[in-house]
Amino acid sequence: MRYTALGSSDLKVSAIGLGCSGMSQNFSPQTDAESTATIRRAVELGINFFDTSDAYGNGHNENLLAAALKGRKDSVVIATKFGNMRGPQGESLGINAKPGYVSVACEASLKRLGLESIDLYYLHRVDPQVPIEDTVAATGTRYPAKQMPNIGF
16 A cells, blocks of 8 residues: 655555545445444555544444544544534534534544544535634634644645
8 A cells, every 4th residue: 555644744644545424324225344344444455544524424433433443543544524514313404613613523523533633633614604714713722732633624
């Protein structure tokens, strides 16, 4: 597997990543057992870059990824997104990039993923009601520079 630097960071990611949305929504049928086997096989093949979102399966995908990567989290790079709001049945509730929501969403993702920091954390969709500068500025108010997860917009 070929690896490359992720932007200007020191993170090295596989040239092929695994997008996990279909493991919790959009495509059917899927089972957690099949999804877990797919994630683990990807790791065996050298894939270390996994993309998820708090919106995929209304948090289910982050939980699934955490369970599948248990004991392997130090050797992978996890990207997750926030901003696409979902209701209890997975219905779209719109976009939320309000500054007050950034840390709430991040803390919830950290808990579901079982991580202390997220390698790449970014806004899923731009919220036309919130200036992007306000969303970006909010990431620095909750997390001091040395503790802040990598935020990408």
